[in-house]
Structure formats: C-alpha cells, structure tokens
Amino acid sequence: MFSETYRKGNSFLHRLDPRLKIIYLLFFSVIFFLPVPLMKYYAVFSLIFISSLFATGLGDLLKPVKIITPLLLLITVLTPLFHSGGDVLLSSGNMIILTSDGLRETLQLIGRFLGVTILFFIFLRTTRIDDFILALRYFGLSHRIALVITITVRYIPYLLSVYENTVDAHKMRLTVFSIIPGRWNFSAKFRDLLSVLTSVLIQAVKGIPVLAMALETRGFGRKNPPGRLRKMRSMKKLLPDIILSFFLFLIIVYYVFI
Amino acid sequence: MTDSDKFTNTAAFRVASIAVLSAIVAIFTIAVRIPVAPTRGYINLGDVAIFFAAFIFGPVTAFIAGGLGTAIADILGGFGQWAPISFVVHGLQGFIIGLVYNIILRKEEAGGKAGIFLQGLLPFVAGASVMVAGYFAAGIFMVGPGAAALEIPGNVFQNLAGVIGGISLAAAVKKAYPPVVKFRW
Numbered sequence A: 001m002f003s004e005t006y007r008k009g010n011s012f013l014h015r016l017d018p019r020l021k022i023i024y025l026l027f028f029s030v031i032f033f034l035p036v037p038l039m040k041y042y043a044v045f046s047l048i049f050i051s052s053l054f055a056t057g058l059g060d061l062l063k064p065v066k067i068i069t070p071l072l073l074l075i076t077v078l079t080p081l082f083h084s085g086g087d088v089l090l091s092s093g094n095m096i097i098l099t100s101d102g103l104r105e106t107l108q109l110i111g112r113f114l115g116v117t118i119l120f121f122i123f124l125r126t127t128r129i130d131d132f133i134l135a136l137r138y139f140g141l142s143h144r145i146a147l148v149i150t151i152t153v154r155y156i157p158y159l160l161s162v163y164e165n166t167v168d169a170h171k172m173r174l175t176v177f178s179i180i181p182g183r184w185n186f187s188a189k190f191r192d193l194l195s196v197l198t199s200v201l202i203q204a205v206k207g208i209p210v211l212a213m214a215l216e217t218r219g220f221g222r223k224n225p226p227g228r229l230r231k232m233r234s235m236k237k238l239l240p241d242i243i244l245s246f247f248l249f250l251i252i253v254y255y256v257f258i
Numbered sequence B: 001m002t003d004s005d006k007f008t009n010t011a012a013f014r015v016a017s018i019a020v021l022s023a024i025v026a027i028f029t030i031a032v033r034i035p036v037a038p039t040r041g042y043i044n045l046g047d048v049a050i051f052f053a054a055f056i057f058g059p060v061t062a063f064i065a066g067g068l069g070t071a072i073a074d075i076l077g078g079f080g081q082w083a084p085i086s087f088v089v090h091g092l093q094g095f096i097i098g099l100v101y102n103i104i105l106r107k108e109e110a111g112g113k114a115g116i117f118l119q120g121l122l123p124f125v126a127g128a129s130v131m132v133a134g135y136f137a138a139g140i141f142m143v144g145p146g147a148a149a150l151e152i153p154g155n156v157f158q159n160l161a162g163v164i165g166g167i168s169l170a171a172a173v174k175k176a177y178p179p180v181v182k183f184r185w
Helices: A018-032 A038-056 A058-082 A100-126 A129-138 A143-172 A186-217 A235-257 B003-008 B011-031 B046-057 B059-076 B080-109 B115-143 B145-150 B152-176 B178-183
Strands: A088-092 A095-099 B033-035 B042-044
Touching (some): A018 A038, A018 A100, A058 A100, A095 A100, A100 B080, A100 B115, A129 A143, A143 B011, A186 B011, B011 B033, B011 B042, B011 B046, B046 B152, B046 B178, B115 B152, B145 B152
C-alpha cells in the first residue's frame, strides 16, 4: 500500500539508514519552527530541496508542491492582513495591504510549510514501510503497536477492494442514483453511501475474531520474545554515517544560530 | 464472565480490533473525499469511522484507530506533513467521544434515559471541540491564523457528518451483526 509513496531508487537518501533519516526528519522539522533569520531559513530549505532533487528528480519533487499550491496562495493573501507592524510597503488609500512584518511572516510561513512538506515527502519517497517500522522498533516502539501498524497497512488494500466491490454491487442492484443518474439529491446520496459503508463495516467487523484467532494460533500473546525476520544494520557498520551526520548537524546549528 | 467476554479481553483480540478499525478509518478517509480549497485540501468521512469506533469499541480503540488511521491516510494521500498532527488530534477526538459515550451508557445502565438527540449531541460537541481546536492550533504554526481559520467550517461540517453517519452505522451494524455489542472494551 505504501508503494504509492515509496519509489525504488539508488540515491544516497535511499541508501541512508532509516534510523538516521528519522533523526534528520525531526532535526530539520524543529529548525523550521524556530525563529531564525529569513535568509538562513531559506538556506536550510535550499539544502533540503537540492538534496531531495538528487533522490527523486524535479518532476517528482514538484508533485507535493502542486498539491499545496492553493494553500500557499491562501497564506500569501491572508497572512499580511494579520500583521500591521513595520514599514508600509503597499497601501490603497487609508488601507494598509502589506507591511515589512507581514511580508517577513508570509515568507517564513511559506518556507516552513514548503520545507516540512518536502521533508515528509522525501522521507516517505525513499523509505520502505518495513524499514520505517523496524526503525521505530529500534527507537522503542512496542511489538504490539508495530504489529497493529503492519496489519493495518496490509488490511487497507483488502478493505478498499471490499468497498469497491460493494459500490459495484449496489450499482448493479440499481440503487437511487443508478435509476436517476441526472438528479442530485443529497439525502438520497447520503443514504446510498451509508448503505455501502454499512456493508463494508459488517464485512470488516466480522473479520476481527477470525484475525484475533489467527494471531493467537501464530503464537501472539506467548511469554517468550517474538522472533525477527529482518534485522537492521549494526551500529558498527553505521558509524561513518553517524559521524558524518553529527558534523552536518553541527555545521547547520552553527550556521543557523551563531 | 462468558467465553466471548474472555475472548474480547485477550491481547490478540485488542490488536486485531485496533488494526481493522485503523484500516477502516483510513479507507473512509481515502475513499470518500470532497475537495475544498483550504489547508488539508479535502473533507472526508474519516470522522464517521472515528465516531463509529468510539460508539461501538470504546475510547481506547477509537484513540489508536482514529490517530493511526488518519495518519496513514494522510501519508497515502500526499499530505504526510499533516500525519503527526492528525495522529494526535484525531486520536484525542476519538478518545473524548468514546469517554463521553461511556458516561452516557453508564447513565442508561443505571436507569436514566439520554435519548438519541443527547446521545449524538454530547459526543459531537466534545469531538468537534477537540478536532476543530486541535487543527486550528496546529494550523496557526503551520500555515498562519488566516488560512487556519478558513478550515474551521469544513471541520465542523466533517464532525456533523461524522456523528450522523456514526450513529446510523453503529445502529445498522448492531442490527445486522449483534455480537458486535460485546466488542467494546
């Protein structure tokens, strides 16, 4: 299911250990929410953007930007209205449209939202879900929660196909909207949708006891520790990456704050 | 305690119910979307599934399933940057709805009568307050107060659809599959 977000590749971001990628994600996310000068802010953003370009290419990297473009326009239009401090840059009669404070805040919000969006996009684009869960396990995620995430991810395509099959079945039985396709009736459409969702829910809920029994049969709930199919790279092998990342963090922190 | 009560108390049952409900929340969020301009880009029926989970399965399942399901849906829908926020906000929303509904159920067990209106109104107010306030607070930091405020009407509408759909679905599923009433923990 996560194949929609993960794209196979051989870039350095694809090869980077997922545990380090999680630390990078947190580190840069925090920087985007700190009050740092605008120039430094966009310098960090450029670093992330250029690194991401090598991993995905421009076309792919612009996809999340296209999704958030309407929101970026809204930020551009609405944010200056909330900031009247600083020099007046644009006015119409007595009405102040844009001030220096408003412009700075707008640019900061745009940079922040773009930066965070690209950070998460590139993380999910270059990290497989099983690697992500293994990394979370390394950082202390419990076996049960990891199991819940794994089952959820595996169940989504199944339930999606149940939903699609149910919609098709309802269409074949000529429900309200199949009979009068041109007419738009909200309450009838809502009722129609609810009957589809009820069928999906009953199918899903009935499967819970069966899934629970399957888990018990596979040994879930036993006292002995669970086995692992895959293991992550040892810390020894990861040492060069850790040292390199440490110096990179140090340089960025020095540049941003000093 | 009957055999089925014992069964619903097992860790395997709890893991299975949370996982299936998380998948349901994700499907409801992904499959049915009404596009809107502000912030997250679309109104969805994820809240219907969260209300359903809280009404049928209780606050803990609704907390994890609501948070995890919406976070996964955000990731799959290309809104990964909202996933941590969705996890916290929708998780808390599910938990609060479940808690309020627990109080109503206890009152009814003690002989009181809440009525269908109150059964829907109190969870709606509690759930909508948490969700709207949570997204607004997060939105202020992410996109600024102007864009964050534009999202409020959509979120209220989403909760309204959630409570209406959640109550209807809970009643329909209880009728079609009566053992589900024992799944609450």
